[in-house]
Amino acid sequence: MSEKNFYITTPIYYVNDIPHIGHAYTTIAADVMARYRRMTGYDVFFCTGTDEHGQKIQQSAEKKGLTAKELADKTMENFRKLWEVLNISNDDFIRTTEKRHEVVVQAIFKKLMEQGDIYKGTYEGWYCIPCETYVPESSMGEDKTCPDCGRPLQKMEEESYFFRASKYADQLLDYYEKNLKAIMPKSRYNEIVSFIKSGLRDQSVSRTTIKWGIPLPGDEKHVVYVWFDALINYLTACGYMSDPQKLEKYWPHVHHLVGKDIIRFHCVIWPIMLIALGLNPPVSVFAHGWWTVEGEKMSKSKGNVVDPFEMVKCYGVDPFRYFLLREVTFGLDGDFSEQAMVQRINSDLANDLGNLLNRTLQMVKNFRNGVIPSYTSFNAMDEDIKECIVSTFAQVEEHMSNFAYDEALKSIWGLIRQGNKYIDETMPWKLGKEGPEERLDTVLFVLAEILRATGLLITPVMPYAAQRLWQQMGLPGKPEDHSICGYVFGEFPAGIKTAKGDVLFPRIDLEKWKKEKAEREEKKNSMPDPGNHEEQILxxxxxxxxxxxxxxxxxxxxxxxxxxxxxxxxxxxxxxxxxxxxxxxxxxxxxxxxxxxxxxxxxxxxxxxxxxxxxxxxxxxxxxxxxxxxxxxxxxxxxxxxx
CATH class of the missing domain: 2.40.50.140 (Nucleic acid-binding proteins)
Known part of the structure; x- marks a missing residue:
């Protein structure tokens, strides 16, 4: 069986709220990686979905006068719609309320019980309802608050089933010591290894205080703890129990993208569950940072939560995707600013990429009736461009293998800027008037090659823009159907006719934009939010x-x-x-x-x-x-x- 298989996941998203920039960020990053790996010859399986059980969902539903399932059905659609708007190419969308998932969770629970890895006991401790987790006293904030969300903790005691996490701690440490990229970035790796070495406690994996969850097989007064249930989604989607061939094909090559707030679940509890099941831990778990908005934490009360639907409507899906991955090093916290996005659109997309395409097509139209000529021979300057293109493909591969999206985009834009510099240095407009003709043909051909390479490289990040570039260059089919690994300099199909169209990325007039943004904000602030009412009262x-x-x-x-x-x-x-x-x-x-x-x-x-x-x-x-x-x-x- 080929080893060129690749399984990538987002976390499954909680359905007690509407999608925001954080959800968009993780999912876009996973989509870009899935598209890139498909274009480098991998058989890719890409899954996302929704986490629909737990106390938070139950309480949110009660406040809205809905059943938990009704709330889940309603909110889940918001995520599906957003993935369509963001052009997400996922192969599966899993919901934890699906029967296929319930069957797998109960089977895994039963298997772990039978082999002695889950046992019954009593749990007493401080519990955070919003985070749905017990918090050790050593980790509590001031006045017995949750260290993650800051809300008050509640003292709880209940009968519980426990998973023997401590039993497998040494095996997990051994795995991490042999696989240094299993947790990324490096700072998160160090954090997790240190946490494991400090000693692991057995984990409570059931609840009796809530009803909205998967019933325990054989003891239905308990439901499966929401985190135990949610983590198993990655196995359910990959065919555990239902499709052994699919599991064998993809599971050895699984990569998880998550926010840094849930890294311990994914890098401690989850891999230990897998080891206990006789499966390999994830190849990598990459924990990215959080977004602030113009220097402030996002919150409903401040009214500064970034709506991905609105951003796409205002700026387009490809610029939004590009900005999120280019603006911040993946793994670090980032600050979102509409003004910064406008500046990126004008400088990177309009001035650099758009200008290169427009100038090239205009000169091909003016001097060769819109037809890409063939070359005669390459001089040293052309050979430098060839080397630049080849090295750019190599750099992008290296960066993408480390989930360094911003560095990959910097490399691509280095090529684009080299293309604009090449135009300035070769002066095709002068060659068109004074000759020699053969040199002009070669220069126009080299520019076409730069754009063909660029079209391939930007496809995972900006699929629509890449397709428009491809069509304007007269290239057949879709760039996503071509192999990034198969690119060879000099193979542009000379003799095809270009089709210069609309500007790829129109420049945004800053004064007009400021006025429109102010009007948007005023309208938003002056109108009540119809979806932000409190629950009805008597x-x-x-x-x-x-x-x-x-x-x-x-x-x-x-x-x-x-x-x-x-x-x-x-x-x-x-x-x-x-x-x-x-x-x-x-x-x-x-x-x-x-x-x-x-x-x-x-x-x-x-x-x-x-x-x-x-x-x-x-x-x-x-x-x-x-x-x-x-x-x-x-x-x-x-x-x-x-x-």
């Missing part, structure tokens, strides 16, 4: 909130608090201190004497050392660029109830 729920009219009688700064005021509010029957984060929006003079509406039955909380006993009400757009206080429109007596 009138009895509302009456539990005690709202009363108050008046601000004192306003003080709080030392070292940039956003907070300490307010003294007169409620008629008493005065209360309220701490409020409105300092950026109001001066003390604007607040003093203002009548407001106050929530008076909130549990007191300390903020910056000051006890706050209530909350005033305000409204504004998602980005909090402006804020208005809720005030009575008549001179209502202080302390009156609002209902």
């Amino acid at each position: 009138i009895d729920d509302f009456t539990k909130v005690e709202l009363r009219v108050g008046q601000i009688v004192e306003v003080e700064d709080i030392p070292k608090a940039r956003k907070l005021y300490k307010l003294l509010v007169d409620l008629g029957y008493e005065k209360r201190t309220i701490v409020s984060g409105i300092k950026e929006h109001f001066t003390k003079e604007e607040l003093f004497g203002k009548r407001i509406v106050v929530v008076v039955n909130l549990k007191p909380v300390k903020l910056c050392g000051v006890e706050s006993r209530g909350m005033l009400l305000a409204s504004g757009p998602a980005d909090k660029s402006t804020l208005a206080l809720l005030t009575p429109d008549k001179n209502i007596p202080l302390g009156c109830r609002v209902s």
Whole structure:
């Protein structure tokens, strides 16, 4: 059986939220690798999908008045649609609620129990519901919070089944010591090896406190722990139990792309599960970084979550794909900025690549009636171009074997810039007027070769743009059907007619773009988000909130608090201190004497050392660029109830 098989996966994505730039980033990276490997002669299997079990899904569904399955069915479609928009070439899309997956999970659980690797016990510890994981006390944040998401932990004790992870720790270490690229980048490798050496605990792999999951075979009051269930998706999709030939073909060559937040599951628990099953651990797990947005962490409250659908609509799918992989070293954190993307489009795509194609086609049209001529002989300058092309293919292969997408693109753009330099140095426009004719033919042929090589190399990243380049050069078929490994300089089919078309990447006018972006932001912030409503409540729920009219009688700064005021509010029957984060929006003079509406039955909380006993009400757009206080429109007596 050929060893040129390649299995690549994304993580399966949780369906309790809408897709964002992080989901797009991992999936685009996997797609580019899958396309590249197909073009280098590999038989590729590429899988993505959705993770649909667990407490988070159950709770999110309840809030929306849906069953967990209804929520999963609805949200899953958002991912399918996004992959279509992003031109993702996955071979399979797996859902953990599918019967094929449930059968595999239960069979694996049963097998591990029978061989003594899963046993029953009692688990007591601090549990993070959003992350669906127990957190050791040594890893807890301040005030017993989750070290990953910062939310409060809950003390839980429950009967549980445990997986003997500790039994296989030495075997896993041995594997990593012999396979230094099994975890990438190198910093993550060091982190995981150090973690394993510090000692592994057996892992809880079942839950009794939730019902939304795969029932345990033989003990259905338990469901399979969501992470144990989710990791097995990679085997389900690869034919474990259902297609032994497929498993034999692809599993020895599996590569996982994941975010750095889930690396321990993929590099500790998962490979140990595989070793226990008698299967090889992944060839590589690459953990990439996180995206911030213009220097800030993405969050719904800030209104700065990047919508991939919107980015594709505004800039096109190929520029978006290119920007994500070129802007940041894969493995490091990155900062997303629309302005940076516009600059890349104008410089790399329009000025460099688009200009090379446009100049070449125009000169072929002007001097050879649009037909690519054949060459006579190559001089030293042409031979340098040949060497540059050959070395570019070699560099791209080396970088892609290390998932160094940005470095691969830098190498390709080095060739493109060399092509533009070649035009400037050979001056075809001068040769067209003064000759010699044979030299002009050779120069135009060499330029056609540069573009043929470029078209092949950019295809995995920008399939649509590569196809348009291919068509304008008059080349037959699709570039993705040609082998990157099979490129040979000098084999451009001379005599074919080019078909100069629309500009490959139009330049973006910066002033016009700034205006349009501002209008987009204004529209987004001024309109309520119809999908961001809270769950429906009954009138009895509302009456539990005690709202009363108050008046601000004192306003003080709080030392070292940039956003907070300490307010003294007169409620008629008493005065209360309220701490409020409105300092950026109001001066003390604007607040003093203002009548407001106050929530008076909130549990007191300390903020910056000051006890706050209530909350005033305000409204504004998602980005909090402006804020208005809720005030009575008549001179209502202080302390009156609002209902």
